[in-house]
Amino acid sequence: MLTEVVRLHGALRAAPLPLDLPGVSALRQAREQVIEQLEDYVIPRLTEIEAPLLVVVGGSTGAGKSTLVNTLVGHKVTTPGLLRPTTRSPVLVHHPDEGHWFGPERLLPELTRVAEPTHDQASIQLVPSPQVPRGLAILDAPDVDSVDEGNRQLAAQLLSAADLWLFVTSAARYSDQVPWEHLRTAVERNTAVALVLSRTPADDVTTVSVHLARMMAARGLKDSPLFAVPQGEVSEDGLLPTSYAAEIRDWLDVLAADSAGRRSVVSQTVAGAVRTVTRKAFPIADAAQLQVEAVAGLLASADEVHDEAQRSLLAAAGDGSLLRGDLLARWQEFVGSGELLRSTEAKVGFVRERLVNAIKGKPQQAERVGVAIEMALEAAVVDHAERAAAQAAAAWSTEEYGARLLASTTDDLTRAGRALRTRTEKEVRGWLEELAEFVRHEAADVRHTARFLALGVRGLSTALAAVALAGPAADATGTAVRPGESLLETVLGRAAADRLVDQARGNLERRLTGLLGGERARYLAPAEQWQLRPDAPDQLRQAARRVDDLRFAAAKKGTGGHL
Structure with a gap:
């Protein structure tokens, strides 16, 4: 009995009722009283039954x-x-x-x-x-x-x-x-x-x-x-x-x-206290279940808006949506849009030479394209995170306990995280550096050719990034990026170019998913401070049943005085 009562005490401790749900005030008080009863009397008395x-x-x-x-x-x-x-x-x-x-x-x-x-x-x-x-x-x-x-x-x-x-x-x-x-x-x-x-x-x-x-x-x-x-x-x-x-x-x-008389008095009081504790444990477990479900509902709403933000962001990063405005202008400046497009339409025998001439001497333009890619991706990540945060906070605010959770943290959950821009900048730069490593590895056999020397790792990795962002689009943006595809195929070969583009898209998706995953995790932290374990209600019910089973067995045998 002592072992199971101690476990019941632990199960009650593990089932707090922090959310201000309807009717929780009385059950919160009952839980504290039951814990005090176990700590102040039942456990000490069962430990020292001869006291x-x-x-x-x-x-x-x-x-x-x-x-x-x-x-x-x-x-x-x-x-x-x-x-x-x-x-x-x-x-x-x-x-x-x-x-x-x-x-x-x-x-x-x-x-x-x-x-x-x-x-x-x-x-x-x-x-x-x-x-x-x-x-x-x-x-x-x-x-x-x-x-x-x-x-x-x-x-x-x-x-x-x-x-x-x-x-x-x-x-x-x-x-x-x-x-x-x-x-x-x-x-x-x-x-x-x-x-x-x-x-x-x-x-x-x-x-x-x-x-x-x-x-x-x-x-x-x-x-x-x-x-x-x-x-x-x-x-x-x-x-x-x-x-x-x-x-x-x-x-x-x-x-x-009279030792037997004292034991009888102790047995009566302990058995009554244990019965009261187990009887009160079940409604406390039910209340704890409602708490878990309430927090799960809040987290589910935050997951829903962040899932949608993630889908939207990944789509924008892979369908050419980002290749517009300043980024598109920088790209066109880099590839020399008119000349390069004419080159790709020329006879095959002249394509390679015309491509080299079109790109030659443009490292600064490649750098500008890289900066524009960084800015476009950073703006896209922050924009999607801001909208997700606003929507999640609005959903939480519809419930009193959700509003309380928002107010309980120093992190402003109505906005994107303060460190998001820095994290995004680091991830995008890491992605571009990763693409450069891809190019170095794939171009090992052609690094001393005139074509590669004219373009360099920076030029090829920039083209790879633009092609990855364009996706399979066939609209005007897709048309604008085709010189980059031709460039990669010309220098590296079609199979290698296709493989690098797939790797670039996959790695960008992984990094963007991680960024929004970090934003999503911000909504877990306030809930974790309440220590609501999903299994706590069932653990409490099981602990109460085990104590009740022992109490019933003792009563049936007439040994209630030997709890």
Whole structure:
């Protein structure tokens, strides 16, 4: 059981609910409460099943909890609060030989252990006392209805860590709503509870006790003990006369001396806590599933617009769309459009010589074409990325949690990434350098010919880039680039030219896809900060079922006390 409960705790931790979906607030609070219940009580108690029985004294404001604790112990161990709210830390009284059971690794790990009274709500004062019997510890908790929220939260946390509630109320407060809400929680968890009616005039004890007993029976507490502590004079040490709490003290002494009885109380409370945890785990898992699906929907919308942007960009980079404007003018200047076209229409015997003459002495024009290619590709990438970002952000903004995700990151997801231009420039230059390497490799056998020397690697790689961008188009742009195709075939041969063009297009597609992939990845980062694992809901359900199976098996065998 301990192993599976620890796994359930891990599964709950792995299923956060960060998105503000409808109804998530209550489930978010339930998840935190369940995790705290496991950390503060169930796991420590299952780890140390033989630890002393922890009796938490809780209840209403002014009910006399601290006075009762002092009276039970027989000397002053905790100071009653004269002013409200009482903000001192809780006090845990234990037998001197059993202090090792109450270290932070075994109980309430978030609270700092101190030996002196303090007003720090994040601390717990440990007080050894030989008057406390072995096998038992008493913890004085803050008021459950304190006007201080921190006190209320701490009181709830301490009660959740109890094996047994000793719930104190008074004639003036016993019908208040807040204490009964806590007692209802105890009933739901099947926590062991005893009620104490304190600060009640002796003449009213019987009447109020009867009424309180009826309320207990109506609310599922008919089998819980009910003790009465009449109103009396409190000594300077904060104690009532010993006889006032003698019945409670005798009951606790008997319980402390009865190991089977203590185990029964612990078994009842642990089993109830485990049942409550597993019952609440399933709606939490359902909520986590909705969270995963919501984020998946956001990411799917971002994927959709980036898929379309990628398709559009690759099409533009392979159908001649970029060979226009300044780039087309630079290209035509480079190839000497009119002369080169006439050359390609001349007789085959004159083509090679005319091509060489047309290109000879134009390295600067080749450089200008390369720069124009860089600028055209950079503009195309940024334009497609900008439009994709705007569309993805607009889709996310239609949902409140999507808008929150956009606002949660310092990266402006409504625009292309700030580093995109630099990355694009690097990729395009890398592509052009890659084409130059292709040409060097393919032209190894002709590098000393007049044709190659006249053109050079730069001229041929520039022509290769232009042909790759033109694609198979047969329109005016395609016609304009045909001299480049003829040039490559003339110098390198048709088979090599075709192979280089295919490689150039494939490598450009890979680089452009990587650039937009980086833009797409920007939308994953904000979602990853929420740590929503797609398998977390199923893992949580499976963990809860395993714990339930063990609990059912133990109950069937009648060994619930040996969880």
